[in-house]
Amino acid sequence: MTKKTLKNQIKVYRAMHDWTQEELASRVGVTRKTINTVENGRFIPSAYLAIKIAQVFGVTVEDVFQLDDD
Amino acid sequence: MDSEIEKLDKMRMRYLEWFLIGFFLFLILSLFRYFFRLSGLNDQPIGIAVLAGLFFCVGLIAFSTYKSAILARKIRQDPLLDEALNNEMVQSLETQSWKAAYIGAIATTSFFALVGFIYPVCDLVLVALTSIVAGAGANRATFYFKYRSL
Numbered sequence: 001m002t003k004k005t006l007k008n009q010i011k012v013y014r015a016m017h018d019w020t021q022e023e024l025a026s027r028v029g030v031t032r033k034t035i036n037t038v039e040n041g042r043f044i045p046s047a048y049l050a051i052k053i054a055q056v057f058g059v060t061v062e063d064v065f066q067l068d069d070d
Numbered sequence: 071m072d073s074e075i076e077k078l079d080k081m082r083m084r085y086l087e088w089f090l091i092g093f094f095l096f097l098i099l100s101l102f103r104y105f106f107r108l109s110g111l112n113d114q115p116i117g118i119a120v121l122a123g124l125f126f127c128v129g130l131i132a133f134s135t136y137k138s139a140i141l142a143r144k145i146r147q148d149p150l151l152d153e154a155l156n157n158e159m160v161q162s163l164e165t166q167s168w169k170a171a172y173i174g175a176i177a178t179t180s181f182f183a184l185v186g187f188i189y190p191v192c193d194l195v196l197v198a199l200t201s202i203v204a205g206a207g208a209n210r211a212t213f214y215f216k217y218r219s220l
Contacts, residue, residue, distance in 0.1 A: 037220045
C-alpha cells in the first residue's frame with residue numbers, strides 16, 4: 001500500500017490571478033500563515049477550508065488539491 | 071478586514087512573546103534567588119535586584135496574560151475574526167500544546183516524586199505550583215514555537 005500525499009496548485013492559481021498570499025488569505029478569510037502552510041504542504045486543510053480556497057479561485061477542489069502517490 | 075486579521079495575529083504572537091520572556095526570566099531569576107539564599111546574598115543589593123526582577127517578571131506575565139485575554143475576547147466576539155484566527159491550524163496547535171502541558175506537568179510531578187525518595191520534599195504546595203507552572207509554560211512555549219516554525 002503506497003502512501004498518498006496531498007499536493008496542491010495554490011501557487012499556480014495564485015500566479016494566474018496575480019494574487020499574493022496575503023491577498024488570497026483575505027479573500028478566503030484566514031491568516032497569511034495559514035495559506036502559506038497549506039501551499040507548502042505543511043498543513044493539510046479541512047474540507048471546509050479546501051472548498052473555500054477552490055471557490056475563491058472559481059474552480060473545483062480537485063483542480064486545486066490532488067492526492068499523489070509518494 | 072485582511073490587514074486587521076494580520077494585525078491581530080501579530081499582536082497575539084507579541085503578547086505570547088512577552089509572556090514567554092517573563093516566564094523564562096522568572097524561572098532563571100528564581101534559581102538565582104534560591105542559590106543566593108543558600109549563599110546569604112538575598113539581602114545584598116544583587117539579591118534585591120533579583121527580587122525586583124522577579125516582581126517585574128510577574129508584572130510582565132500578568133500584563134501579557136491580561137492583554138491576551140482581552141484580545142481573545144475581541145476575536146471571539148467577531149465570527150469572521152474567530153474563523154480566521156482560531157482556524158483548524160490554530161486549534162490543532164492548541165491540542166498539541168495541551169499535550170505538551172500534560173507531559174510537562176506529569177514530568178515535573180514525577181521528578182519531585184523521584185527526588186522525594188532521596189531528599190524529603192515537604193512543601194506539597196510548592197510541588198503542585200511548580201507542576202502547574204511547568205504545564206502552563208510548556209503549553210504556551212509549544213504553541214509559540216510550533217506556530218513560528220510553520
